[in-house]
Amino acid sequence: MPIPLPHLDLSHGQVAWCLAGGKEPKKLLLDQLGYLRQLHIPFEEEELGQGRGVRVRYDFNHFMEVGIAYEGLLRRIEPRLLLMLRDQREQYRNVYRVAYAELIVHPSYFEGEPGRYDLIDGDFVIRFNDRYSTTPGVIQIEPAPDPGQDSPRDVMAQLYGPEQVPLKSLMARLLRFAMIAPKTKPGPKR
Numbered sequence: 001m002p003i004p005l006p007h008l009d010l011s012h013g014q015v016a017w018c019l020a021g022g023k024e025p026k027k028l029l030l031d032q033l034g035y036l037r038q039l040h041i042p043f044e045e046e047e048l049g050q051g052r053g054v055r056v057r058y059d060f061n062h063f064m065e066v067g068i069a070y071e072g073l074l075r076r077i078e079p080r081l082l083l084m085l086r087d088q089r090e091q092y093r094n095v096y097r098v099a100y101a102e103l104i105v106h107p108s109y110f111e112g113e114p115g116r117y118d119l120i121d122g123d124f125v126i127r128f129n130d131r132y133s134t135t136p137g138v139i140q141i142e143p144a145p146d147p148g149q150d151s152p153r154d155v156m157a158q159l160y161g162p163e164q165v166p167l168k169s170l171m172a173r174l175l176r177f178a179m180i181a182p183k184t185k186p187g188p189k190r
Helices: 012-019 027-038 060-074 079-087 089-103 152-159 167-180
Strands: 124-129 138-143 164-166
Touching (some): 012 060, 012 167, 027 060, 060 079, 079 089, 079 138, 089 167, 124 167, 164 167
Antiparallel strands (some): 124 138
């Protein structure tokens, strides 16, 4: 029996707030989300063509896809690799489901301070192989190295290079923010 995914119905403003670490998003983050939207990340073209005044809503898959792509932008991943997230969307959405199924076995990952980055046993990374790697232009999903006993901040810097996104750790962090995301008013600020 498949594990049901969390029911998320987040606004664009709530997603931006979550990606900003529970703070008011800066213009750069909003511009980056706009850039991802131009790349059709996380929405398919037909999901956006609803017309003026119809707000897009982010479900679990949209939220994870934009979260990983945003992390990729922060790590200066080449746009052609980010496009692979879009082009192989169903494959990666299956990976998100598996990661979530493994996370919910440990409800403690969803408790506590939303902004912390937990090191999760059995985590795996999405590795964006750029032109300098041994397999350029490929996205790989592989087990994360064992964190050992170091502090999480030190380990994150050592274990995960700039081309790697720890999936379950990122997922737990984003979902903690999604649970407390405040309602946002639509439209531009004045």
